[in-house]
Structure formats: structure tokens, C-alpha cells
Amino acid sequence: MPVLLYAPGSAAMPSFAAVTQLPDSLEEVTGLWLDAAPDALLELLPGLRRHAGAAHLPVFTRAAPPLAVAALADGRADDAGSAAVLAAAWAPSPLLLPGAAPAPALRLARYLYLRPGTCLRPLRDWRHAATYRYPLAEAFADDGDAAGLIAGLLAPGWLAPLRLVDRLRRCGHCHSTHLNYVDVCPQCHALGIVRTRFVHCFTCAHVAPEVRFQRDEQLVCPQCLTRLRHIGADYNRPMEQMHCLACEHMFMEALVLARCLACDHEDTPERLPVAPVHEYGLSDRGHQGAREGALALPENRLARPHRMDADTFAGLLDWQLGLARRDGSAHAFCLLGLRLEVPDTLAAHLGNVGLAQLLEAFAARLGALLRDTDLVSRPADLCFWLLLPDTGMAGVARLLERVAALAEDTRQPDAPPLQVRAAAFCAPANLSVGERASDLLTRLAVERDAPEA
Numbered sequence: 001m002p003v004l005l006y007a008p009g010s011a012a013m014p015s016f017a018a019v020t021q022l023p024d025s026l027e028e029v030t031g032l033w034l035d036a037a038p039d040a041l042l043e044l045l046p047g048l049r050r051h052a053g054a055a056h057l058p059v060f061t062r063a064a065p066p067l068a069v070a071a072l073a074d075g076r077a078d079d080a081g082s083a084a085v086l087a088a089a090w091a092p093s094p095l096l097l098p099g100a101a102p103a104p105a106l107r108l109a110r111y112l113y114l115r116p117g118t119c120l121r122p123l124r125d126w127r128h129a130a131t132y133r134y135p136l137a138e139a140f141a142d143d144g145d146a147a148g149l150i151a152g153l154l155a156p157g158w159l160a161p162l163r164l165v166d167r168l169r170r171c172g173h174c175h176s177t178h179l180n181y182v183d184v185c186p187q188c189h190a191l192g193i194v195r196t197r198f199v200h201c202f203t204c205a206h207v208a209p210e211v212r213f214q215r216d217e218q219l220v221c222p223q224c225l226t227r228l229r230h231i232g233a234d235y236n237r238p239m240e241q242m243h244c245l246a247c248e249h250m251f252m253e254a255l256v257l258a259r260c261l262a263c264d265h266e267d268t269p270e271r272l273p274v275a276p277v278h279e280y281g282l283s284d285r286g287h288q289g290a291r292e293g294a295l296a297l298p299e300n301r302l303a304r305p306h307r308m309d310a311d312t313f314a315g316l317l318d319w320q321l322g323l324a325r326r327d328g329s330a331h332a333f334c335l336l337g338l339r340l341e342v343p344d345t346l347a348a349h350l351g352n353v354g355l356a357q358l359l360e361a362f363a364a365r366l367g368a369l370l371r372d373t374d375l376v377s378r379p380a381d382l383c384f385w386l387l388l389p390d391t392g393m394a395g396v397a398r399l400l401e402r403v404a405a406l407a408e409d410t411r412q413p414d415a416p417p418l419q420v421r422a423a424a425f426c427a428p429a430n431l432s433v434g435e436r437a438s439d440l441l442t443r444l445a446v447e448r449d450a451p452e453a
């Protein structure tokens with residue numbers, strides 16, 4: 001299987017290198033092209049995504065990959081030249097993360113992080129016990145437990161459900177979705193039940209299937225032995241009923257049981273656990289986690305005031321809004337929203353890795369400008385929220401001047417520097433009745449990101 005390695009900035013390697021096997025180190029490689037048949041891609045693509053060095057790289061294929069592994073490739077290229085062009089232009093995020101991520105959960109989170117718009121899409125497969133599979137999660141689950149991998153990312157809130165695709169009833173014992181629904185006797189649960197015509201003897205009130213009354217082409221009650229001649233006078237026929245051949249129980253409606261085809265467990269349908277099937281995407285918290293490389297948030301979320309998760313930040317903002325409403329001018333603070341814009345020429349000049357380093361340096365220097373008591377959250381690569389206690393508009397203006405100077409420092413010889421857009425809110429001056437943190441953050445983000453008039 002020829003693989004084309006694309007390593008434009010490498011000193012040790014030509015920018016295109018064709019190999020038959022992946023080298024151990026892919027340090028300077030920024031893209032791959034697989035010249036293989038669709039069947040071979042079924043094995044190759046999951047293998048690549050498990051490879052610590054290739055997990056995040058853009059991978060292009062000559063042939064269209066089968067549906068089961070389509071989510072693991074980044075597009076098609078007919079030949080090596082066009083693959084190199086695609087790899088060079090591949091910049092789904094300005095932050096291409098260097099180094100290898102060891103844990104499968106982090107590898108998967110980073111894969112999604114680097115491909116905005118990519119999500120964990122369930123693929124229906126009747127051969128699978130859960131009926132739906134997540135090929136992308138399977139490729140990253142080293143131990144084969146894709147469901148466990150997804151659960152591990154859902155628990156800390158890294159993944160969020162995007163769209164409800166289906167709802168499945170599962171076996172309460174083994175979780176298989178392969179169930180058979182059978183009608184059985186409500187008394188003894190036997191399968192052998194039949195729909196029968198019944199006869200009701202008026203003399204002794206005996207009710208039994210018609211066959212029990214049939215004797216020499218006549219109807220004779222098996223209990224009181226009366227000959228039943230006239231319907232309406234001697235007997236009648238109640239409504240058609242069900243009859244259990246095992247226990248003779250008579251009933252109007254059969255009991256429906258769900259039988260697990262995998263483990264034989266039986267349950268009534270209303271007792272079966274119902275599981276939604278979702279498409280999942282990376283949440284804001286997942287973005288932050290993928291960027292910072294730690295699955296667990298620190299126990300004390302105030303321990304790192306300049307790297308707060310979005311939820312804690314919003315919670316503290318609500319608290320500050322409440323204090324400002326209560327104490328008025330005695331409690332002043334400012335909320336500042338910053339968004340960076342990367343000019344195309346700057347992105348082209350630096351390349352993915354260079355740009356990632358530049359942005360991380362910018363974030364670090366921004367943190368250094370702030371006081372320890374200021375809070376910062378970075379919900380997306382290019383967005384920052386700053387909560388500045390005891391600060392007024394004049395303080396914000398001074399800070400913005402210094403931020404502008406930081407941005408100016410990113411100027412390259414032949415490319416403009418990072419652009420910064422900002423929007424500020426000062427309490428108590430800008431307080432409005434009933435506005436909560438989430439409303440305020442949304443409103444300010446719209447103001448900040450609006451194109452200049």
C-alpha cells in the first residue's frame with residue numbers, strides 16, 4: 001500500500017515521500033495520501049487513527065472509503081499532487097496540536113476539535129448488538145469499547161448530544177437491542193395460545209372452547225351434559241377469546257413479552273430501558289479539554305483563574321451580576337469579550353503549527369497582563385472572556401491598548417498582525433433588569449462579532 005507523506009517544512013525529508021509502511025515518527029508530516037482499494041481502507045484508516053502520530057493528520061484517499069470508515073478520512077484525491085495541495089490547504093482550525101496524545105478519549109476529542117463540523121454519527125448496522133455503531137469512536141477505542149469511550153467523554157461534558165436520531169428499547173439484562181416480541185398466556189407465559197370460539201352453557205354457566213362441546217356433530221355441555229340445541233335459549237357464544245393450550249386459561253388479550261435474542265431475558269415492553277441514539281459533537285468544555293490535553297477538570301476550578309471552563313465562568317458572572325444588582329456602585333466590575341481574527345496572509349505565512357504557537361503565546365501574554373483576581377475563559381480557539389473585578393471603562397480602555405500592542409507584536413514582515421475585536425460591559429452602569437450571564441454573553445458576542453460599520 002503506497003502512502004504519500006506530505007512534509008512541506010521538513011529539513012530531513014522531501015516534501016513528498018512515498019513509502020509502503022508508515023515510519024515510526026511522523027513528526028514533520030502534515031498530511032497523508034493512501035493509494036489503496038476501498039476494501040483495504042477498511043483496515044488502514046482505523047489503523048491510522050490508532051497510530052499516536054497519525055491520529056490527527058489529514059488523510060486523503062484515492063478510492064472512496066466504505067461508509068463504515070468514511071468518517072476517518074478527510075477527502076479524496078486522485079493523485080499525489082492533488083493530495084499535497086489539499087493537505088497544504090487543510091486548516092480546519094488555526095490550532096494544529098503538536099505531539100502525540102496518549103489516551104484514546106483525548107485522541108478522539110482532538111480529532112473532532114481539529115475538524116469543526118465533524119461529529120460522532122451513528123451508523124445503523126443490524127449485525128451489531130446495539131444496532132447503531134459509531135465508526136469514529138470505534139477507530140479510537142484501543143480496547144474495542146467504543147460505547148465506553150463515548151460514555152467517558154459524555155461524563156465530564158466533553159461531548160454533547162447534537163441530534164436525536166432514534167430511540168431503541170434494549171434488554172434490561174445485556175443491553176442488546178435484538179428483541180423478539182411474542183404474545184403469550186398472561187397466566188403461565190406459555191407460547192401455545194390460540195384464538196377460539198367459545199360456548200356458554202345457560203344451564204350450568206360453563207364456558208369452554210367450542211371443541212369441548214362437540215359430540216357426534218351435536219353440542220353437549222361437558223359439565224352438565226345438557227344438549228344445547230338453540231342458540232339464545234340453551235347457550236350463546238361469548239366474544240371470541242384466547243385460550244392457553246398449556247393451562248386452559250381463557251383471556252381476551254394476550255400478554256406481550258419482549259424476549260432478548262442474545263441472552264433469553266424476558267420483560268414486558270414497558271419495563272425495557274429506552275435508550276436514545278444521538279449524534280454527538282464536542283462541547284465548549286470539550287474544546288477546552290482538547291486544547292489543554294487534560295480530561296479531568298481540576299477539583300478546585302478557581303485554582304486557575306486565567307484558564308476557567310465556560311460553565312464555571314458563567315456561574316461566577318451570574319454571581320457578580322447578583323452582587324452588582326444588590327450593592328450598586330459599591331460593586332463594580334467589567335466583562336470584556338475579545339475575538340481574534342487571523343488574516344489569511346498571516347495564516348499562510350506561519351502555517352498551521354506556527355500559527356498554533358503564535359496563538360498560544362498570545363494567550364499566555366494576555367494572561368500575564370491581567371491581575372490574579374481577573375478571570376479568563378477561552379470557549380473557542382479565538383475567543384476570550386475576561387471578568388475584571390473593580391474595573392471601570394477607563395481600566396478597560398487601558399487594557400485594550402495593551403492588548404492591541406500584543407496583537408501588533410504578531411506582525412510578520414510581509415503579513416498584517418492578528419486583529420482583535422472587543423465588546424465590553426460594565427456593572428453597575430450597563431446593568432439591565434433580569435439579564436442573566438448566558439444572555440449577557442450571547443448579547444456581547446453578537447456585538448463583538450458584528451462587522452464594523
Ligand SMILES: [Zn+2]
Nearest residue numbers: 171174260263
Ligand atoms: Zn439480553
Ligand SMILES: [Zn+2]
Nearest residue numbers: 201204221224
Ligand atoms: Zn352445562
Ligand SMILES: [Zn+2]
Nearest residue numbers: 185188244247
Ligand atoms: Zn397458560
